[in-house]
Amino acid sequence: MTSEPSVDMQKDIEVPVVHVYRWDLDKTYLQTEFDSVRDLIRTALQKPEDKATVPGAIALLREIKRPSDDERSLVTFISGSPTQMRRVLEKKFEIDGIRPDAFVLKPTLENILKGRFKAVRGQVGYKLEALLRIRSEGTYERIPETLFGDDAEQDAFIYSVYADLISGQLGLDVLRDVLVEAEVYATTMEKIMRFAAHLQPVGSVDRIFINLDRRSPPGRFLTLGPRIVPIVNYFQAALVLYADGTFTMPSLIRVAGGMLAQDDYGLMELANSFQDLLRRRILTTDDLERLENDLSGGDVPDVVPKGFAEKLVGRVRALAPRSEVNAREWQGPPNYIEILRSDRAMKEAVTQKKTGLFS
Amino acid sequence: MAERPITIAIDAMGGYHAPADVVAAVAQASQVGDESVYFLLVGDEVRISDALYQAGHNPERISVVHAGSFVQLGEPAAAALEQKRDASVAMACALVAHGDADAVVTAGHPGAAVLAALEHLKMLPGATRAALASVYPTPRARGPQNDRLGLILDVGATMRARPEDLVCFASMGSAYARVVKGIERPRVALLSNSREARVGPPEIVAAYELLRAHPSLNFYGNVEGDEIPKGDYDVIVCEGFVGDVALKLLEGTGEAAFELARSAYERKMAWRMGLRLLSGGLKKIKTATDFEEYGGAPLLGVDGVVILAHPKSRKKAVGNALKLAIKNVRAGLTEQVAHALRE
Numbered sequence: 001m002t003s004e005p006s007v008d009m010q011k012d013i014e015v016p017v018v019h020v021y022r023w024d025l026d027k028t029y030l031q032t033e034f035d036s037v038r039d040l041i042r043t044a045l046q047k048p049e050d051k052a053t054v055p056g057a058i059a060l061l062r063e064i065k066r067p068s069d070d071e072r073s074l075v076t077f078i079s080g081s082p083t084q085m086r087r088v089l090e091k092k093f094e095i096d097g098i099r100p101d102a103f104v105l106k107p108t109l110e111n112i113l114k115g116r117f118k119a120v121r122g123q124v125g126y127k128l129e130a131l132l133r134i135r136s137e138g139t140y141e142r143i144p145e146t147l148f149g150d151d152a153e154q155d156a157f158i159y160s161v162y163a164d165l166i167s168g169q170l171g172l173d174v175l176r177d178v179l180v181e182a183e184v185y186a187t188t189m190e191k192i193m194r195f196a197a198h199l200q201p202v203g204s205v206d207r208i209f210i211n212l213d214r215r216s217p218p219g220r221f222l223t224l225g226p227r228i229v230p231i232v233n234y235f236q237a238a239l240v241l242y243a244d245g246t247f248t249m250p251s252l253i254r255v256a257g258g259m260l261a262q263d264d265y266g267l268m269e270l271a272n273s274f275q276d277l278l279r280r281r282i283l284t285t286d287d288l289e290r291l292e293n294d295l296s297g298g299d300v301p302d303v304v305p306k307g308f309a310e311k312l313v314g315r316v317r318a319l320a321p322r323s324e325v326n327a328r329e330w331q332g333p334p335n336y337i338e339i340l341r342s343d344r345a346m347k348e349a350v351t352q353k354k355t356g357l358f359s
Numbered sequence: 360m361a362e363r364p365i366t367i368a369i370d371a372m373g374g375y376h377a378p379a380d381v382v383a384a385v386a387q388a389s390q391v392g393d394e395s396v397y398f399l400l401v402g403d404e405v406r407i408s409d410a411l412y413q414a415g416h417n418p419e420r421i422s423v424v425h426a427g428s429f430v431q432l433g434e435p436a437a438a439a440l441e442q443k444r445d446a447s448v449a450m451a452c453a454l455v456a457h458g459d460a461d462a463v464v465t466a467g468h469p470g471a472a473v474l475a476a477l478e479h480l481k482m483l484p485g486a487t488r489a490a491l492a493s494v495y496p497t498p499r500a501r502g503p504q505n506d507r508l509g510l511i512l513d514v515g516a517t518m519r520a521r522p523e524d525l526v527c528f529a530s531m532g533s534a535y536a537r538v539v540k541g542i543e544r545p546r547v548a549l550l551s552n553s554r555e556a557r558v559g560p561p562e563i564v565a566a567y568e569l570l571r572a573h574p575s576l577n578f579y580g581n582v583e584g585d586e587i588p589k590g591d592y593d594v595i596v597c598e599g600f601v602g603d604v605a606l607k608l609l610e611g612t613g614e615a616a617f618e619l620a621r622s623a624y625e626r627k628m629a630w631r632m633g634l635r636l637l638s639g640g641l642k643k644i645k646t647a648t649d650f651e652e653y654g655g656a657p658l659l660g661v662d663g664v665v666i667l668a669h670p671k672s673r674k675k676a677v678g679n680a681l682k683l684a685i686k687n688v689r690a691g692l693t694e695q696v697a698h699a700l701r702e
Contacts, residue, residue, distance in 0.1 A: 212415075214415075215390050215416065215417060216415055217413050217414050217415050219412040219413045232417060232418055233419065268364065268397055268419075268420075269419040271422070272397070272418055272419050272421060272422045273418060275418075275422050275423070276419075276421075279404070280408070280412065319422050319424060328412075
């Protein structure tokens with residue numbers, strides 16, 4: 001279910017699309033709690049104005065959607081929230097000044113009524129089908145995509161499968177095995193297989209950003225490959241997009257400015273976030289140097305205090321890694337079946353035997 | 360009102376279980392508690408980064424400062440620090456000296472930690488010597504927090520102490536008990552081999568007279584070794600050599616008691632059942648006597664908060680040392696000790 005394009009959006013249609021951003025909603029854009037029944041009820045009853053966003057998410061999305069005469073980006077949201085939440089969530093987007101190009105919600109009530117209880121909690125079938133369906137509805141097969149998810153569910157896994165599918169690196173046979181292993185319902189599986197069969201293998205996913213809402217170890221995602229970038233705030237995402245050439249220096253500074261103004265961030269948090277990416281070898285000192293050059297040669301937006309950006313870079317420079325270490329080695333491609341099985345085994349192995357004082 | 364941001368420098372390479380357990384403790388601390396606390400991990404950047412990569416943490420509150428070397432536990436401290444100018448413990452102390460951090464936590468070589476602190480941090484005016492202050496469990500609850508921990512100093516910052524050093528230790532220990540434990544007038548005692556004022560080595564006899572005449576100390580007199588664990592006094596003062604021996608004796612006695620209980624448990628069915636019935640209480644005693652629960656010993660007398668954790672510290676002990684460092688910084692320990700020394 002996608003939203004109809006608004007009248008304002010029609011104006012954009014002439015401007016070429018250069019990038020597609022696909023977002024999850026809960027714990028990726030919104031700071032949603034759903035770990036207990038009480039959390040679920042509170043979230044369901046929450047007013048749009050009371051819903052909090054993940055630090056930097058609004059600033060980053062505003063930069064992504066910043067109007068330009070030459071190019072534009074598409075933003076789609078695929079959420080695990082039920083369709084009944086649409087009005088509240090759309091109001092929240094309106095308050096934040098964000099206008100998604102598509103917004104998909106989960107048919108939870110329909111799943112319950114049909115007795116498809118595994119689909120109520122499961123995300124693999126729902127999200128993969130939604131991603132492929134939206135892609136099939138557009139005409140942007142060759143446009144690079146960037147995906148945003150979190151570590152609470154299986155976003156990293158689902159996005160990786162999607163990325164390998166649209167680039168032709170995952171065959172239909174393996175896909176079917178993955179869907180069987182993920183216990184996807186047969187009807188959903190058929191839809192996914194149908195979409196996958198009609199894919200032109202010309203797509204590419206540059207980056208998959210995973211917001212570490214649960215503070216998972218970043219190393220947990222290495223099995224899925226280096227395109228997965230675990231982050232703790234959207235300044236980190238903006239830095240990577242800047243390093244990739246997708247964002248300009250002013251865009252990066254505006255995201256930092258948004259976080260200073262709206263999210264109560266300071267120099268320490270931003271500098272440490274920058275250093276974290278250098279430590280993980282996602283960024284290099286070349287990226288830091290490029291930013292230094294851009295700052296000295298370009299107009300720094302006045303959304304941050306005077307001299308702030310230079311101070312930030314100075315602090316990162318002072319703490320930049322001194323050792324020359326290459327990026328972490330990855331033995332790809334991912335074995336999706338094995339990943340699903342080990343995830344399941346890990347969940348099952350939560351009970352630990354208590355040891356006594358003397359035994 | 361938001362609290363003042365503070366930064367703790369951690370010697371990531373210090374201790375038998377470094378850097379893994381030290382980094383794990385910092386990783387955990389970064390996810391909980393006071394959000395205005397930041398951590399500077401000092402040590403081998405690659406090893407620290409690898410450990411962080413495998414641990415859930417909040418990188419917004421952690422940064423890493425590379426140190427090219429570290430002092431190993433078996434090394435002669437002074438020579439090692441002389442040779443390794445970029446040792447992690449020295450760099451961590453330098454960060455405090457330069458105002459980049461508010462406190463140092465190390466589980467590394469205790470001698471090297473004391474020497475590094477003395478090299479980089481100034482002595483507080485009036486402090487004749489620095490002292491390591493350690494808490495130990497006692498049966499008596501004290502202060503508004505019903506704290507069952509006594510304080511003993513010096514436990515090894517220096518070997519010998521002059522009478523005026525012991526008075527300095529008493530002032531610093533009192534300030535610590537007042538600031539950190541909230542005891543208004545801490546009871547101070549001098550460790551000796553007799554309760555008699557005129558018995559004992561000359562420096563103890565002289566120290567007794569100085570302490571008795573001190574206007575701002577609540578001095579109770581001399582105590583013998585058997586009174587340390589009873590906990591009738593809040594601060595026990597002694598020279599470093601004696602304090603170190605006394606503290607290790609306390610630790611060893613606790614461990615030996617549990618060894619005895621363990622062997623009894625294995626020997627007779629009746630004893631086993633009895634110990635099982637008592638296991639809840641014994642666990643509490645074990646927790647109360649476990650050094651991991653207290654985290655570390657503050658080095659008093661220097662211009663900065665320095666916490667020395669046990670070299671055997673695992674993640675939990677390092678985590679408690681971090682908590683202690685935060686508490687000491689928040690309480691303005693250095694300023695309060697300086698104030699006490701001025702009186």
